[in-house]
Amino acid sequence: QEQLVESGGGLVQAGDSLRLSCVVSGRTGSRYTMAWFRQAPGQERAFVAAIRWDIRTTYYSDSVKGRFTISRDNAKNTVYLQMNSLKPEDTAVYYCAARRTLTRSTTTSEYDYWGQGTQVTVSS
Numbered sequence: 085q086e087q088l089v090e091s092g093g094g095l096v097q098a099g100d101s102l103r104l105s106c107v108v109s110g111r112t113g114s115r116y117t118m119a120w121f122r123q124a125p126g127q128e129r130a131f132v133a134a135i136r137w138d139i140r141t142t143y144y145s146d147s148v149k150g151r152f153t154i155s156r157d158n159a160k161n162t163v164y165l166q167m168n169s170l171k172p173e174d175t176a177v178y179y180c181a182a183r184r185t186l187t188r189s190t191t192t193s194e195y196d197y198w199g200q201g202t203q204v205t206v207s208s
Contacts, residue, residue, distance in 0.1 A: 086110035086197040088180045093202030096170055100206070104165040106180030106199060117183040118156060118163045121192060122176035122204075129179065131190035133165060143188060148174075170206045177201040 092104040104120070119134035133144045133154040142154050153166040163180060181195035189195070 088199035090180045090199040090202040093204045095205045098208050101168045106163040108161045119181045120165045121179045124176040129192050136186050172206045172208045175206050177203050
């Protein structure tokens with residue numbers, strides 16, 4: 085059973101940067117896709133970015149493309165989300181998720197493991 089633990093959230097001003105981390109423990113393997121989702125108050129959880137564990141193929145939602153970067157460090161079993169040029173509309177709880185296949189997915193129901201979330205608040 086995989087466990088995902090996020091960290092790095094906080095309160096920042098518009099235009100600032102934050103880096104979120106997700107440490108993965110358990111039976112991890114190279115056939116995983118890792119992703120970040122976010123959920124703002126009153127809204128559904130939405131896809132942000134994903135990366136394959138075996139190769140560095142990445143994909144992003146249109147709302148963060150060009151501002152956010154997902155990466156991973158296999159030696160540390162950690163996935164990162166570098167968030168630059170933050171906007172108030174980026175305010176949300178950010179969740180790390182893992183999927184036991186390498187096919188592309190932006191759907192929450194297709195991810196098998198989730199972290200507890202970390203709050204990101206961007207003030208204007």
